[in-house]
Amino acid sequence: MGYDIHITRKTHWFDDEGPTISMEEWKAYIASDPELRLDGYAETTVGNGAVLRVKNEGMAVWTAYSKDNTAWIWLDSSGIVAKNPDNEILRKMFQIAQMLGARVVGDDDEEYDADGEMVATDDFSQHDIPPDSQAPKRPWWKWF
16 A cells, blocks of 8 residues: 655645646656656566566656666656655655745645655644653654
């Protein structure tokens, strides 16, 4: 399954209505960013040696990602998406969002900043945490 992060212009990434990012905009952005390559698919070898391939017209690869595995970013109805991104990918997503007039949010609608860190929102802020407790240093799903 996994946890998705979305680049969206909508109030909530899951809203049916609201401003979207078109395939044409996404492809134009990819063409302008030398660190992205439009492949139209993602492919990986799974445990038994079989190859898993997912096709998506808007599937791009971030070629400047520093880790051994591949960073795929794609366009779907919610916006531009990455599955289980680390902090480095979140920072890249923020750069993309800034160029597209959008923002970076997680499945739980939390927002991320230029450093790839979760930011306080109206629904949750540092004021909601009792003064004698510690603010979380990372999102709740990374505590396990």
